[in-house]
Amino acid sequence: MKKLLPSLLALCVPALVSAQITIDQTDFPAVGDLYFEATDTMPSASIDLGSGSSSSQSWNFTSLSQHRLDTLAFLSPSAVPNGDQFPTADMAMTQMGGYAFATISSSEVEIMGFSGDFQGLGFVLQIPFDDPQTLVKLPTTLGTNFMDTYHFRKAFKLTGTYASFVDSAMIVHTGHSSSVVDAFGTLTGPLGQFEVLRNQTTDWTTDSVFIKGGLFGPQTWGLANFQQFGQNIPNPIVDSTITYDFLEKSFGYTMVRMITDKGTGERTSARFLVNPESVSDLNSYVSVLVYPNPATDFMYVELGQTNRAIAKISNLNGQLLSEITLTEGKNEIATSGLNSGLYLLQVQTEDGKNLLNSKISVSR
Numbered sequence: 001m002k003k004l005l006p007s008l009l010a011l012c013v014p015a016l017v018s019a020q021i022t023i024d025q026t027d028f029p030a031v032g033d034l035y036f037e038a039t040d041t042m043p044s045a046s047i048d049l050g051s052g053s054s055s056s057q058s059w060n061f062t063s064l065s066q067h068r069l070d071t072l073a074f075l076s077p078s079a080v081p082n083g084d085q086f087p088t089a090d091m092a093m094t095q096m097g098g099y100a101f102a103t104i105s106s107s108e109v110e111i112m113g114f115s116g117d118f119q120g121l122g123f124v125l126q127i128p129f130d131d132p133q134t135l136v137k138l139p140t141t142l143g144t145n146f147m148d149t150y151h152f153r154k155a156f157k158l159t160g161t162y163a164s165f166v167d168s169a170m171i172v173h174t175g176h177s178s179s180v181v182d183a184f185g186t187l188t189g190p191l192g193q194f195e196v197l198r199n200q201t202t203d204w205t206t207d208s209v210f211i212k213g214g215l216f217g218p219q220t221w222g223l224a225n226f227q228q229f230g231q232n233i234p235n236p237i238v239d240s241t242i243t244y245d246f247l248e249k250s251f252g253y254t255m256v257r258m259i260t261d262k263g264t265g266e267r268t269s270a271r272f273l274v275n276p277e278s279v280s281d282l283n284s285y286v287s288v289l290v291y292p293n294p295a296t297d298f299m300y301v302e303l304g305q306t307n308r309a310i311a312k313i314s315n316l317n318g319q320l321l322s323e324i325t326l327t328e329g330k331n332e333i334a335t336s337g338l339n340s341g342l343y344l345l346q347v348q349t350e351d352g353k354n355l356l357n358s359k360i361s362v363s364r
Contacts, residue, residue, distance in 0.1 A: 020184045021195050024139040025106045027252035031091065033074045034292075035253065036274050038066040038190075043270040049244055049258060050198065052182035054142070059196075059246065061189040061256050064270055070094075071292045077101055080294075080363050081340045082115040085126040089113075094294055094361065098124070098342065102135065109135040113152065116342060116359075124316065124342055127154050133175065140247070142197065145180035160317075162229070167213025170221060175205040187246050189256060190274045196255060199245040202262060208236035241268075288347050294361035297336040301347065303328045309355060312346045313338075338362045 029035075043064060050057045075092045077083035080099050083092055089101035089112045098116015102109055113128040133150035155170040157163075183198040211217040211224045226233040240262035245254045256272040288309075289302040301311055309326045311333065324333055326347070340362050347356040 020142050021197060021249045022139050022141040023136075023197065023247055023249050023252060025104060027249050028104055028109060028138075029074045029091075029252055031074055031076045035072040035251075036291075037070050037072045037271050038064075038274045039068040039070070040064045040270040040272070041067045043258060043267040045267060047258075047267075050183055050185070052180075052200070057183055057185035057198075059185065059187045059198075059256075061187065061270075061272060064189075064256075064272055066274065069274070069289050069291065071294075073292070073294060075099075075294075075363070080115075081342075081361075082124070082126050085115065086112050086128060098359075098361070103132070106138060108137050111135055111150075125154060125156060127152050127171075134177075134179075136179075136199070136247075140181055140197065140199070142181055142184050145178075148177045148179070150175045150177075163214075165215045165229070166211045166217040166224075168211065168217070169224070170210040170212075172208045172210065173205065175203060177201055177203045181247075187248070187255060189272060191255070194248045194250075194255065196246040196248050199247055201243045201245070202240070203243065204238075204240045206236050206238050288356040290345065290356070290358060290360065294363040295335045296363065298332050298334050299360065301326055301331045301333060301345075303331070303347075303355075309347050309349050312348070313360070314344045314346070316342060316344065318344070335362050 047061065047063060048059065050059060071094065073094045075094070077086055077089045077092045080092045083089070083099075083101070086101035089103055091102045091104055093100045093102065095114070095116070098114060100114050101112045103112055110132040111129065112132050113126070115126045116124060129150055129152045131150050134146060134148040137144055137146050151172075151174040153170065153172050155168060157168055158166055179199060179201040181197050181199050185196065185198075187194050187196040209224045210221040212221050213219065216228050224235055226235055242260045242262050244258040244260070246256040247253070248255045251273065253273075254271075256270065258270045259268050260266060261268055289300075291300055293299065303309055303326055308328075311324045311326055311331075312320060313322045313324075313333075314320050321338070321343070324331070343360050343362065345356065345358050345360045349355060
């Protein structure tokens with residue numbers, strides 16, 4: 001692996017001369033690269049994000065909290081479940097318990113679609129984009145900008161409880177984005193100091209759910225009324241966000257990503273790269289760590305500040321497959337008996353307190 005976030009990299013550049021950088025296709029992560037990414041679910045409003053400028057700036061993200069840790073693996077589409085559904089993709093990236101599929105060229109990185117249970121429906125969907133989403137233009141440097149539209153439409157048969165009332169559902173997603181590299185300078189974070197570009201992207205999205213057939217569904221596609229199912233969920237869901245990505249050349253990926261609500265300016269989350277050698281240090285911030293994800297023949301579950309717990313692995317239909325007793329510290333769980341795909345992991349204390357509900361992936 002060419003990029004395992006070595007801590008020595010930070011030590012080798014104690015003094016940096018601020019300069020504009022350019023990121024091209026050769027800098028983007030390659031198949032086999034693995035990053036560890038932490039999430040701050042309540043980033044402080046006091047963190048200065050700077051502003052668009054042609055002069056060098058500095059950003060300090062050392063105060064971000066590490067509430068969750070995820071592995072970010074870059075894989076060959078042929079090596080992951082349902083990769084054959086995205087024939088034009090040449091990269092698969094783990095994301096939210098599933099995969100994002102991308103095509104990388106000398107001019108841009110495009111998202112071709114997703115595979116996973118992202119809607120929490122209890123089964124995996126393959127979602128190819130009808131119009132791919134541009135993630136970044138290449139080469140990218142100060143002033144690089146673009147506008148993009150993207151959308152997908154996915155219809156599927158319902159199973160389980162909802163199948164008693166509705167035969168089929170369809171998700172329609174449309175998006176529009178405006179992106180610009182509007183600043184450059186020095187970023188100080190968990191891995192040290194680096195020269196970065198700040199890429200600001202505004203996204204406007206609409207997600208609509210349509211239903212057809214059954215007791216509550218019309219005979220032709222109609223917009224679902226979730227109140228019929230006892231859920232107070234708007235349909236469609238309209239959202240707008242502003243995302244600040246801080247891009248560094250040697251990693252070729254976002255070192256820090258701050259997501260804000262466009263309407264209120266509220267900072268909803270921050271994701272940032274950390275060194276895998278510091279995994280054990282995260283126990284002071286979180287109760288449970290799970291890695292690697294995806295797993296092959298085993299994964300680790302680390303418990304912090306608790307004596308014993310129970311891990312339960314189920315399939316996406318809720319069928320319990322295994323139950324493992326955990327102790328404080330690192331616990332190894334064999335996944336060699338599981339087929340490639342997505343599973344549900346629940347970790348509870350012995351008295352029934354829920355510590356973690358997460359999707360895990362097994363890939364061979």
